[in-house]
Amino acid sequence: MPHSLAGTRIRQQRKRVGLSQTALAAKVGISTSYLNLIEHNKRRIAGKILLSIARELGVPASTLTEGADSELTNTLLEAAAHSSEKPAEIATLAEFAGRFPGWSQLLGSTYRQTREQEDVIAALSDRLTHDPFLAESLHLMLSNITAIRSTAEILTTVSDLTVEQSTRFHAAIYEESKRLSDATQALIQYFDKTEEPETTVEPSLEGLMLDTATMPLEQFAARARASDYNPSILAAEFSTTLHAVFQRLAGLKHEGIDAPEMGLIITNAAGQTLHRHALPDFPLPRHGNACPLWPVFQGFSQPERPLQDMIELPSGAQFVTLTIALPRTEPVFGTPPDYQSAMLFVPRAQSPWPAMTQTARPVGTSCRICPRENCSARSEKTVL
Amino acid sequence: MVKRILIVEDEPNIIESLSFLLERAGFAISSEQDGARAMDQIRALSPDLVILDVMLPNRSGFDILRDIGALPEGPHVLMLTAKGQARDRQTAEDIGVTRFMTKPFANAEIVATVQEMLA
Numbered sequence: 270m271p272h273s274l275a276g277t278r279i280r281q282q283r284k285r286v287g288l289s290q291t292a293l294a295a296k297v298g299i300s301t302s303y304l305n306l307i308e309h310n311k312r313r314i315a316g317k318i319l320l321s322i323a324r325e326l327g328v329p330a331s332t333l334t335e336g337a338d339s340e341l342t343n344t345l346l347e348a349a350a351h352s353s354e355k356p357a358e359i360a361t362l363a364e365f366a367g368r369f370p371g372w373s374q375l376l377g378s379t380y381r382q383t384r385e386q387e388d389v390i391a392a393l394s395d396r397l398t399h400d401p402f403l404a405e406s407l408h409l410m411l412s413n414i415t416a417i418r419s420t421a422e423i424l425t426t427v428s429d430l431t432v433e434q435s436t437r438f439h440a441a442i443y444e445e446s447k448r449l450s451d452a453t454q455a456l457i458q459y460f461d462k463t464e465e466p467e468t469t470v471e472p473s474l475e476g477l478m479l480d481t482a483t484m485p486l487e488q489f490a491a492r493a494r495a496s497d498y499n500p501s502i503l504a505a506e507f508s509t510t511l512h513a514v515f516q517r518l519a520g521l522k523h524e525g526i527d528a529p530e531m532g533l534i535i536t537n538a539a540g541q542t543l544h545r546h547a548l549p550d551f552p553l554p555r556h557g558n559a560c561p562l563w564p565v566f567q568g569f570s571q572p573e574r575p576l577q578d579m580i581e582l583p584s585g586a587q588f589v590t591l592t593i594a595l596p597r598t599e600p601v602f603g604t605p606p607d608y609q610s611a612m613l614f615v616p617r618a619q620s621p622w623p624a625m626t627q628t629a630r631p632v633g634t635s636c637r638i639c640p641r642e643n644c645s646a647r648s649e650k651t652v653l
Numbered sequence: 654m655v656k657r658i659l660i661v662e663d664e665p666n667i668i669e670s671l672s673f674l675l676e677r678a679g680f681a682i683s684s685e686q687d688g689a690r691a692m693d694q695i696r697a698l699s700p701d702l703v704i705l706d707v708m709l710p711n712r713s714g715f716d717i718l719r720d721i722g723a724l725p726e727g728p729h730v731l732m733l734t735a736k737g738q739a740r741d742r743q744t745a746e747d748i749g750v751t752r753f754m755t756k757p758f759a760n761a762e763i764v765a766t767v768q769e770m771l772a
Contacts, residue, residue: 416667
């Protein structure tokens with residue numbers, strides 16, 4: 270513990286209580302010049318004089334003799350050693366920490382944060398290097414790119430290709446580019462999955478009980494087929510809500526029933542996904558970052574109005590959608606209704622519902638992985 | 654006499670384009686997609702040059718390279734791989750690879766490299 274700091278502390282405490290050097294020196298029975306030397310750390314102080322000064326300043330003697338916190342001093346030392354800049358003044362470190370404890374703490378904690386962040390970066394970098402999925406994906410993508418580049422180069426530089434060769438090389442480019450886009454999509458989904466916490470909300474227990482109790486599987490499946498999967502008819506027949514029917518319809522294929530494969534997303538007004546059942550060509554983001562152009566969000570602007578739409582994803586896949594926003598609970602006077610919007614969707618080619626339009630409206634999946642430029646709904650840059 | 658090249662590569666479209674390019678350059682080409690069968694093919698065909706991928710099904714290109722190194726009069730080896738990191742190159746050189754190229758490649762570059770190796 271460096272005694273040299275005691276003078277600095279005495280000076281700080283004296284100023285705090287508003288005493289002059291002369292006044293304090295007189296109270297403890299020493300000369301002003303001697304106190305001045307002490308305060309400038311040019312005389313060591315201990316024993317009776319230290320106790321007297323402490324008493325006059327109204328602080329425990331230890332407050333005056335304590336050096337800087339050793340953990341802090343060590344951290345600052347570490348920071349100085351770690352820095353590649355001009356070396357800090359190690360010799361005056363203790364004095365610095367003693368005179369400027371707040372700044373020292375700030376410097377120490379900034380250094381610790383920097384180190385922690387460096388550790389995180391190192392761990393992520395390590396993961397990028399050694400993650401088997403990433404390694405496999407990158408290898409696959411490089412192979413696809415190699416095949417595409419080499420084949421495209423042949424097509425553009427070799428003038429005497431036969432029709433058969435030309436056709437074969439074009440087919441190879443198509444095949445490889447499709448594999449490349451699949452690999453890219455898988456990679457983006459992998460990053461999405463690992464960056465975000467798992468937030469998929471399972472259907473509520475109440476919802477599940479409602480499904481099975483009011484809509485027994487076989488009976489529901491038969492009536493669904495008979496009604497051409499018309500949710501309005503089914504809701505009326507089974508005396509339940511359209512959202513419950515949507516859930517039951519989206520689950521039919523999973524239950525082993527021969528029915529069109531339907532996807533479903535239910536969100537609250539904040540855009541949080543409460544229930545999701547994705548389809549292979551229609552991935553659903555986990556949480557709040559879906560495309561705002563999806564009908565499920567437009568449901569909130571026209572609550573309780575059934576909406577039928579046809580949309581086209583950037584992949585070219587088209588889906589017919591049925592959407593309706595319904596209040597979650599019975600209306601309560603004086604309380605705004607809490608709406609949830611549900612969108613049931615089916616690939617256009619499998620749609621059992623009569624077409625309302627022949628034109629599909631372009632939408633995205635989520636901005637990050639959406640290639641649509643100049644989209645008025647874009648909220649963040651694409652990584653593509 | 655026409656020089657013979659064996660392409661050991663699991664990606665059929667890369668085999669297709671390499672075969673096309675090297676046949677046009679006057680070489681006789683054979684190919685093998687399975688790492689485990691590569692050595693049998695090398696023994697059977699006695700190629701002058703093997704173009705060898707690293708990540709192959711059933712057997713790594715590095716293992717095949719070791720076996721080629723043990724042959725009394727083995728072929729030249731051009732390692733052609735997406736694994737272009739320094740340590741992979743080092744591993745290949747330690748085992749005794751003749752040349753090392755990374756994917757993706759320029760067609761003219763690979764043809765020139767092969768011609769140079771078999772000159």
